[in-house]
Amino acid sequence: MTNKDQLLYETVAKEIESQIQMGDLRVGEKIASVREQSKLFNVSINTVLQAYVLLESRGVIESRPQSGFYVSKIVTTEEVRPEADVQTKPAPILIPDLVSDLFEAAANDKYVLLGAACLSPELHPNEAVARITRSILRTHSDVNAKYEFTPGHLPLRQQIAKRLLRTGHKVSASEVTITNGALDSLHLALRAILKPGDTILIESPNYFGILQSIASLGFKVIEIPANARTGVDPDDVKRILSKYKIGAAVLMPNFNNPLGSVIPDVNKRELVKIFSKFGVPVIEDDIYGDLAFSGIRPKLLRAFDEEGIVISCSSFSKTISPGSRTGWALPGKFEKEFRRLQLSSTVGSNRLQQYVIAEFMATGAFERYLRKIRPVLQEQLHRVSQSVLKHFPEETRFTQPQGGFMLWLELPKKFDSLELYKSAAAKKISIAPGVIFSANGNYRNYLRLNCGRLWRPEIDAAIKTLGTLAKQQL
Numbered sequence: 001m002t003n004k005d006q007l008l009y010e011t012v013a014k015e016i017e018s019q020i021q022m023g024d025l026r027v028g029e030k031i032a033s034v035r036e037q038s039k040l041f042n043v044s045i046n047t048v049l050q051a052y053v054l055l056e057s058r059g060v061i062e063s064r065p066q067s068g069f070y071v072s073k074i075v076t077t078e079e080v081r082p083e084a085d086v087q088t089k090p091a092p093i094l095i096p097d098l099v100s101d102l103f104e105a106a107a108n109d110k111y112v113l114l115g116a117a118c119l120s121p122e123l124h125p126n127e128a129v130a131r132i133t134r135s136i137l138r139t140h141s142d143v144n145a146k147y148e149f150t151p152g153h154l155p156l157r158q159q160i161a162k163r164l165l166r167t168g169h170k171v172s173a174s175e176v177t178i179t180n181g182a183l184d185s186l187h188l189a190l191r192a193i194l195k196p197g198d199t200i201l202i203e204s205p206n207y208f209g210i211l212q213s214i215a216s217l218g219f220k221v222i223e224i225p226a227n228a229r230t231g232v233d234p235d236d237v238k239r240i241l242s243k244y245k246i247g248a249a250v251l252m253p254n255f256n257n258p259l260g261s262v263i264p265d266v267n268k269r270e271l272v273k274i275f276s277k278f279g280v281p282v283i284e285d286d287i288y289g290d291l292a293f294s295g296i297r298p299k300l301l302r303a304f305d306e307e308g309i310v311i312s313c314s315s316f317s318k319t320i321s322p323g324s325r326t327g328w329a330l331p332g333k334f335e336k337e338f339r340r341l342q343l344s345s346t347v348g349s350n351r352l353q354q355y356v357i358a359e360f361m362a363t364g365a366f367e368r369y370l371r372k373i374r375p376v377l378q379e380q381l382h383r384v385s386q387s388v389l390k391h392f393p394e395e396t397r398f399t400q401p402q403g404g405f406m407l408w409l410e411l412p413k414k415f416d417s418l419e420l421y422k423s424a425a426a427k428k429i430s431i432a433p434g435v436i437f438s439a440n441g442n443y444r445n446y447l448r449l450n451c452g453r454l455w456r457p458e459i460d461a462a463i464k465t466l467g468t469l470a471k472q473q474l
């Protein structure tokens, strides 16, 4: 293949991509056949074929057997890779104190909320939850007149175990502890496992709430880069465990926030084997595990754990309701300490909320809700991706998550997302700048967009404003 050919097929690919961006070709639409396209562009059939292969490899189009090429559901540029120069020496966490701003914006209706990881309130099953709450209050008016001590309301623990069993996890209700949300589970897990001064292995980038929780307890971290599709590499983990004394690892194997990566089952199995060999417990955050667009729930890391070294943490904040502050943990062999710590801090979680969620799950409403919300989130992610493709600088790359509702963007090195964060806030648009996802100030040229808001023209306009500000900065 000559250089000239290479340039030609890239030009054709770019032209087709821009037709998609401009809306001339829509998602799911069939694109011209190779023969037609070669006439339209006045190039050889081979050149068009190469352009199609390139577009397919980027996920822009997809081929359907005996039918032709179609505009793909997810349009994207290249996969985003985290920088390689993440920190591989134990160090304290240094992140800018922006997180409270992010939550303040989340509570302010005047903002376009592309920052904090929140769904639009109307995307939660509010009516059904309100109906169940009223009914419980009618039949159990004294529900909050008693403590619900750790490990929590048995019917809720049974429902959680039942769901996990259905998705191939061997869990009994007695292993489940109800908490005040996923962050509470994570915080208790850290305290149950680690001693002051310990070092934790974390993936990078990482959810800022976990970083803050770790910082508040004074632990050090080693960050290892995660791949945007497949998460952390078992070989990287092995290398770090061989070199440093690690007290625990914290991972987000399913739909990592912000990357959206899912660790494949073979790597999950391998990771558990490695951690077990080195005697290192793992805390897994699975808050987005139920939001797989395919409807097939990826397995917990715990599914591969025979020794109880994995503590799984999750909550209903991204599905039923963030305000209920109800989560859960499977503390494995740390159960006794975990529950002891809960008794010495929050005692347990809100009793009424536990009754409501148990009932919501028992009636099958949770499954129905998940079936309804997954395609909605997939569509929102797609719309935000399309809008970024249209409005952001051409060099912008972003992820293609297959679940959850976060989009992670990479811009050229000289771009500063903290600057964008400030100029966007002045226009009442909130974003999550990349630096808050790193323990030591990496990812300045990255940002995370929350795609949990119901799509409306204001979101497209806000992304256009962000894109314009980014272009001005560059």
Ligand SMILES: Cc1ncc(COP(=O)(O)O)c(C=O)c1O
Pocket: 117, 180, 181, 182, 183, 184, 207, 209, 252, 257, 285, 287, 314, 315, 316, 317, 322, 326, 327
């Ligand atoms: C990855 C991750 N873990 C934990 C949490 C905290 O969840 P909760 O509100 O249940 O404490 C969040 C919230 O955004 C999150 O994104």
